[in-house]
Amino acid sequence: MNGRQSIALSVNGLGKRYMLGAARPRYRTLRETIAGAFAGSPSVNDSAGSEFWALRNVSFELHRGEVLGVLGSNGAGKSTLLKLLSRITAPSEGSATLYGRIGSLLEIGTGFHPELSGRENIFLSGAILGMKQEEIIARFDAIVDFAEVAAFLDTPVKKYSSGMYVRLAFAVAAFLEPEILVVDEVLAVGDAGFQKKCLGRLSEVSRRDDRTVLFVSHNMSAIHNLCSRVILLDHGEVAFDGPTLDGIQLYLAGRNTACASDLSQVTQGRRGDREHFELLRLEVLDDNGQPCRVFAMGSALLVRLTLRCKKAWREPRIGIMLTNLLDVLIHDFTSAFDGFFPNFEPGDFSIDVRVDAIKVYPGTYALGAWVQKALGTNSDDHIRSTLSIEVIDAKQVGDPRASFDRISKSNTEVYLPCQWSIRRQ
Amino acid sequence: MTPLHFDDKPPRIVDSLGEIWQRRELLLILARRDLAVRYKQTALGILWVVLQPALTMIVFSIIFGRLAGIPSDGLPYPVFVLCGLVPWQLFAFALSHASNSLIENERLITKVYFPRILIPLATTLVGLVDFFFAFLLLMAACLVYGVPLTLGMLAAPLLALLCLMAALACGLWLAALNVEFRDVRYVLPFIVQIAMYLSPVAYPSSLVPAEWRWLYGLNPMAGIIDTFRWALIGGATPDPAILVPSFIITFAALSLAVVFFERRQRSFADTL
Numbered sequence: 140m141n142g143r144q145s146i147a148l149s150v151n152g153l154g155k156r157y158m159l160g161a162a163r164p165r166y167r168t169l170r171e172t173i174a175g176a177f178a179g180s181p182s183v184n185d186s187a188g189s190e191f192w193a194l195r196n197v198s199f200e201l202h203r204g205e206v207l208g209v210l211g212s213n214g215a216g217k218s219t220l221l222k223l224l225s226r227i228t229a230p231s232e233g234s235a236t237l238y239g240r241i242g243s244l245l246e247i248g249t250g251f252h253p254e255l256s257g258r259e260n261i262f263l264s265g266a267i268l269g270m271k272q273e274e275i276i277a278r279f280d281a282i283v284d285f286a287e288v289a290a291f292l293d294t295p296v297k298k299y300s301s302g303m304y305v306r307l308a309f310a311v312a313a314f315l316e317p318e319i320l321v322v323d324e325v326l327a328v329g330d331a332g333f334q335k336k337c338l339g340r341l342s343e344v345s346r347r348d349d350r351t352v353l354f355v356s357h358n359m360s361a362i363h364n365l366c367s368r369v370i371l372l373d374h375g376e377v378a379f380d381g382p383t384l385d386g387i388q389l390y391l392a393g394r395n396t397a398c399a400s401d402l403s404q405v406t407q408g409r410r411g412d413r414e415h416f417e418l419l420r421l422e423v424l425d426d427n428g429q430p431c432r433v434f435a436m437g438s439a440l441l442v443r444l445t446l447r448c449k450k451a452w453r454e455p456r457i458g459i460m461l462t463n464l465l466d467v468l469i470h471d472f473t474s475a476f477d478g479f480f481p482n483f484e485p486g487d488f489s490i491d492v493r494v495d496a497i498k499v500y501p502g503t504y505a506l507g508a509w510v511q512k513a514l515g516t517n518s519d520d521h522i523r524s525t526l527s528i529e530v531i532d533a534k535q536v537g538d539p540r541a542s543f544d545r546i547s548k549s550n551t552e553v554y555l556p557c558q559w560s561i562r563r564q
Numbered sequence: 565m566t567p568l569h570f571d572d573k574p575p576r577i578v579d580s581l582g583e584i585w586q587r588r589e590l591l592l593i594l595a596r597r598d599l600a601v602r603y604k605q606t607a608l609g610i611l612w613v614v615l616q617p618a619l620t621m622i623v624f625s626i627i628f629g630r631l632a633g634i635p636s637d638g639l640p641y642p643v644f645v646l647c648g649l650v651p652w653q654l655f656a657f658a659l660s661h662a663s664n665s666l667i668e669n670e671r672l673i674t675k676v677y678f679p680r681i682l683i684p685l686a687t688t689l690v691g692l693v694d695f696f697f698a699f700l701l702l703m704a705a706c707l708v709y710g711v712p713l714t715l716g717m718l719a720a721p722l723l724a725l726l727c728l729m730a731a732l733a734c735g736l737w738l739a740a741l742n743v744e745f746r747d748v749r750y751v752l753p754f755i756v757q758i759a760m761y762l763s764p765v766a767y768p769s770s771l772v773p774a775e776w777r778w779l780y781g782l783n784p785m786a787g788i789i790d791t792f793r794w795a796l797i798g799g800a801t802p803d804p805a806i807l808v809p810s811f812i813i814t815f816a817a818l819s820l821a822v823v824f825f826e827r828r829q830r831s832f833a834d835t836l
C-alpha cells in the first residue's frame with residue numbers, strides 16, 4: 140500500500156480570475172460568445188477591464204478522514220475555493236482531483252421549494268445534493284428524527300417556522316454522507332442547541348466513517364473542535380497550512396483591529412442621552428496587555444473601556460456586558476459589585492477591568508458596555524454586543540476529561556467549578 | 565471509483581453525457597417539482613391545460629377557418645387546427661420554459677453543482693403532461709366531428725418526443741445565452757409568435773409553393789406538425805421536401821445545442 144491510497148483530494152495550483160468593471164466579463168458580442176464556446180477554452184482579452192484573482196496558486200492535499208478548516212477574512216477566497224471544489228464554477232487555471240463523491244453544503248436549504256411539503260423537499264433537496272432515491276428512502280426516518288419535524292411532514296415548508304426550516308434543511312444535508320463534504324458558513328443559523336447538534340453530526344461523520352470534510356466558519360470554537368488542520372487564505376493565496384491552533388492564532392493576529400471597537404460611530408444597539416458620560420472605545424487584551432481575541436477557557440481577560448466625562452459626576456455605575464451569539468446576556472460585570480466607585484471630572488478616562496479567569500463554555504461571545512449615574516436611573520450611554528471574542532477549551536480548567544466543547548449550550552453558558560463528594564448511607 | 569479530475573479546460577462531451585446519464589434520477593425529480601408547483605394556488609388548476617388549446621381552437625376556427633377561409637386538406641377546420649395546436653403548444657411551452665429555466669433557478673445554480681442541462685430538460689418534460697390532456701381534447705374533437713381515429717395515434721408519444729427535441733435544439737441555445745444576455749427574455753415571445761406563422765398550424769403546408777418547401781422545411785416544426793397531423797387524422801401525405809430537412813435539422817441543431825450548452829455551462833454560476 141502506498142500513500143496515494145488514502146488521498147481524498149488533491150489541489151494543484153488552482154486559481155480563479157474574475158473581470159472587474161467590464162459589463163461583459165469575457166466576450167464582447169453575441170457572435171463571439173457563440174464562436175468562443177466552440178473554440179474550446181475561452182480566450183481572454185487581457186486588455187479588457189481589470190482582472191482580479193479571487194484565488195491563485197492554491198495547492199494542498201487532503202487525506203481520507205481529515206477535517207480541514209479554511210480560515211480567512213471576507214474576500215480572502217474561501218467561498219471561491221469551495222465553489223471550485225464543488226464544481227459550481229470552473230477554475231481559470233490549475234486542477235483538482237477528487238477521489239470519491241463530493242457533496243457541498245454552501246447554503247442552508249439548497250433546492251428547497253416553499254410550496255412543497257417537508258416530505259417532498261427532503262426528496263428534492265436530497266436528489267439535488269446528490270443522493271440517490273434509495274439512499275434518501277433508507278435515511279428518511281433518520282432525517283425526520285434529526286430535524287424533529289415529524290408532525291409537519293406534509294405541511295408546505297413556507298408555513299414552517301424559521302427554526303423548523305433550518306433544522307429540516309440541515310438534516311437533509313447532514314445525511315448526505317459523500318466521501319468528501321464541503322461546508323460553508325451555514326451553521327451560523329439556528330439556535331445554539333441545534334448548532335451543537337450539527338457540529339456533533341459533522342465530527343461524527345468524519346471520525347466514524349472516515350469522511351473528509353472541508354469546513355469554512357468564522358466560529359473559531361467550531362473550527363477548533365472539528366478540524367485537525369487549517370489553511371489560512373489571504374488575498375486568494377494560501378498563507379498558512381498546518382495545525383489548527385497555530386492557524387487560528389495567525390488568523391486572529393492578522394486582524395488585530397477586531398480586538399478594539401471604536402464606539403464613537405456606533406449607533407446600532409446603543410441607547411442613552413450621553414448627557415454626562417459617553418463611551419469612546421472598547422478593547423480586549425490578554426494577561427500581558429497585548430490585544431487579543433481568543434481566550435483559553437480559564438485564562439485572564441482584560442477589558443479596557445475608554446469613556447468621556449462631560450459634566451463632573453460622583454460614583455457612577457459602570458458595566459461590561461458579556462453576551463452570547465444569540466445576544467443573550469450571560470454576565471454583567473458591574474463596578475459597584477466589586478467596590479469600584481470613582482469620581483469624575485470632565486475629561487477622557489481609561490478604565491481597566493480584569494477578569495482573572497474567564498469561565499464560560501467555549502464559543503463566540505460579544506462584549507458591550509454601559510454607564511449610568513446611579514442605580515435605577517437610565518443609562519447615560521449603553522452599547523450592547525459590539526466586540527466579539529472567542530473562548531476555546533485549552534484544558535486549563537476543570538478535569539482533563541471535561542469535554543467542555545461538546546456540551547449543549549442551550550441551557551447554560553457559565554462554568555462554576557465546585558467540589559463533589561460521595562458517602563455510603 | 566475512478567477519481568474525478570478537473571481543470572481549466574472544458575470536459576470532453578462524452579464525459580459530460582456520461583455524467584448527465586448518472587444523474588438521470590434528478591431529471592425526473594426536478595420535473596416532478598416543476599409540475600407540483602405549477603398549478604399551486606390557481607383556482608382552475610389543471611383545467612387551464614385544456615382551456616388553452618380549446619379557446620385557441622375556437623378563435624382560430626372563426627378567424628382563419630370561417631373569415632379567412634383557409635383550406636384544411638378536406639378535414640373539418642377545428643379538428644385540423646387543433647391537430648396543429650397540440651404539438652405546437654408542446655413545442656412553444658418547452659421552448660419558452662427551457663429558455664427561462666436557468667434564470668429562474670439561479671439560486672440552485674450558484675449554490676450546488678449538478679449537470680445544468682437537467683434544468684431545461686426537466687422543464688420541457690412538464691409540457692408532456694399538458695400534451696396528454698390536450699391530446700384527450702383532440703380525440704374528443706375527432707369524435708364530435710366524426711373524424712375516425714387511426715392506429716397512427718400510437719405514434720403520438722414519439723412525435724411528442726420530437727417536439728421536445730426541436731424545442732431543445734433552439735431552447736438550449738436561448739437558455740445559455742439568457743444567462744448573459746437577458747435580451748432573450750424579451751425576444752422570446754416574438755420568436756415563438758413568428759415561428760407559429762412559419763409552421764403549418766393554422767394552414768396546411770400544401771399552401772407553400774413546391775419550390776420553396778425545402779426552405780420551409782428548415783423549420784423543424786414544419787415536418788413534425790405535418791407528420792403528426794397525417795399520422796393522427798390523415799389528410800395530405802407529408803411532402804418529403806419538408807420532412808427531410810425538418811428532421812435533419814432537428815437532430816443536427818440539437819447535437820450542436822448540447823455541445824454549446826455544455827461548453828457554456830462552466831461559467832453560468834459566475835455570470836448569473
